[in-house]
Amino acid sequence: MPNIKQIAEAAGVSVSTVSRVLNDHPYVREDKRRAVEAAIERLQYSRNMNAVNLVKGATQTIGVILPQINNAYFSKVVEGIGQQALQVNYQLMLFQTGYRAHEERKALHMLRDKIVDGLIVVSRSLSLNQIEKYAKYGPITLCEEVRDRALSCVYFDHYASFQKALTYLWDKGHRRIGYTVNRRNSASSAIRHKAYLDTLASLEGESRESWIFDNCLHLEDGAKLLKHIMAMDNPPSAILITGDQVAAGLMIAAQNQGVHIPEEFAIIGLDNQPISRLLGITTIDNRLNEIGAEAFGIVYKHITEPTGSTIIRELGFKIVERSSV
Amino acid sequence: MPNIKQIAEAAGVSVSTVSRVLNDHPYVREDKRRAVEAAIERLQYSRNMNAVNLVKGATQTIGVILPQINNAYFSKVVEGIGQQALQVNYQLMLFQTGYRAHEERKALHMLRDKIVDGLIVVSRSLSLNQIEKYAKYGPITLCEEVRDRALSCVYFDHYASFQKALTYLWDKGHRRIGYTVNRRNSASSAIRHKAYLDTLASLEGESRESWIFDNCLHLEDGAKLLKHIMAMDNPPSAILITGDQVAAGLMIAAQNQGVHIPEEFAIIGLDNQPISRLLGITTIDNRLNEIGAEAFGIVYKHITEPTGSTIIRELGFKIVERSSV
DNA sequence: CTGTTAGCGCATTCAG
């Protein structure tokens, strides 16, 4: 594997001239340029990007922290990130953490160690304090609402969406309304719970601990959920399911078992995944692709125009009415 | 951001000593080690991995070429890759190509330019000749059968699985059997088509061009497929659907429209995705996770024990009988 | 327009 020096010799020029043609600089005489290109071709030269990265202090790569790839929600966000990255020739390095603090920290170290120029945190288990410590090493953007910290973010408003969806159900006549979450102790769950309590209080409706269902992330969890609900003494008449995979799992299980939705109880999903359309599930479109795209845009902006000031972006949402309510 | 030299000064030792403690070398006097560690802590030092990569000529990163992340099939493979990578502290760099030759080539360049130590090609559009050209830069492993080339691979046997599934349908009494593919002009499609013709010929059954359905990849494609089939003059009585997402889409659409499966026609899926279980779809378990895991194992082996000899690994499969046939 | 040269930050012989 030849290096730039050997190309220079072969072409009868200096290394800087080679470097110039490599980087498309102007001011290189045409015959020399051609000589260099010929030498590159002949010796099968390719540049060692590690050296470039070292001297430039950047890698054109950004890291993505997420619990798992094989999941409709996360993949949709990552897809959005990837599409933007493509536009500006950046690479994506994925850190599948499984919500293990150790793995999340390893990803943070990649920023510190200059393996990546920036970081997007799609979902996390580490505390904001822990994450903020690494902000000095490079831009970090979270896909959740974060304020008054050295961290940027893009998010959709969990509170408002819950409020709107709950009110929607209320207006349809439901008085026993529950909801599901992925992890009860996550940041978004706290917001949602508050929205749940607040909204029902303002509607003078009832909220119940037993109408809140934890650990709902995958398709199969939806099937389990149905079973659980059918066995309840006083089940909710409507459920806000925070994830269309779960909603779909419940819906399919319901069809299998002859449970009629929305007659027996209503559901609203979240994420507007393709499957919800097929199953006629009313859902909330939270623009996951755009969240990813925006997240990338933000770290990219931080990299290219370092200002120090943090960026906070809220994305809208809308209820997609179908036939599960 | 301090460098190793400043740490050396602060600790009153030489850079080599610092480097030694950084790399856990033996033969460092305890007090010096502690002095170095203290300096590192105090100055908030972190190593610039680009320099390490440069001098070591490796990055502990492998690249993954795939058309898109947001897809149940590909994510499952990537998940498998990621799990193995984790074990040995390697990073994953994802290249979402959308089957664009240009993007695939860019990923190949990453290998040539030493950004990644190896490459896994989950699915491609570039020719094997094109890909093989880059084998000299580092190990490349494909997730499909490849022989007599400087490329390793891990695959499940499309031919045998088709043969088995077709025979299974035949034995259940079906005489008009069709199948779907994602891209008709892909490598695996050629194999499958041969298996289709061969198997039906040996069974003395009929094969028909109109029973072969192209462009079936996503959930929605399944719904379209159903529509298409219901409008056919002489529809197949059974379809081998190469992807559970498509099978699921068809199944759900069938339920919506009151089409009974398997009474009106039977289907067999592929990939054994969670959704096929929920929907009672008979499917072929092709161990996608393991394919990813094996693929990583192979490139890793090439990196750690360079032998030059190529590795070819075939993984078994089995039919998971449920109720769609 | 071109070449010389000084780093980028670190690992690693090679002498002690």
Next chain:
DNA sequence: CTGAATGCGCTAACAG
């Protein structure tokens, strides 16, 4: 056990 010195491959002043 330790330090000095060399080089990894490339970019970017700087001086012509």
